[in-house]
Amino acid sequence: MKAxxxxxxxxxxxxxxxEASAAEAQSSVQLLSTLVKDPAQAPTLDEFIHRRRRxxxxxxxxTASI
Numbered sequence: 595m596k597a598x599x600x601x602x603x604x605x606x607x608x609x610x611x612x613e614a615s616a617a618e619a620q621s622s623v624q625l626l627s628t629l630v631k632d633p634a635q636a637p638t639l640d641e642f643i644h645r646r647r648r649x650x651x652x653x654x655x656x657t658a659s660i
Contacts, residue, residue, distance in 0.1 A: 611656045618649035 622645045629636045 608656065608659050611652055611659065615649055615652045615656065618645055618652060621645055622649070 622642065625637045625641055625645065
C-alpha cells in the first residue's frame, strides 16, 4: 500500500476512505451471498439500503478529497 501512496501522491485519508469503501462493498456482497444461499434467512432490504448509503457517503468524501 505504501508504494501506491507514493505512486498516487495521496494522503492517508484518501486511502483510509478507499479501504472503507471496499469494506462496504465486501459487506454488500456478503449480504447478497446470504440471500442467494439461504432465502429463508435473507437480510432485509433496509440492510442493503443502509450499506449503500454508507458507501455513498464514503464515495462522496473520496471525491471531495481528490
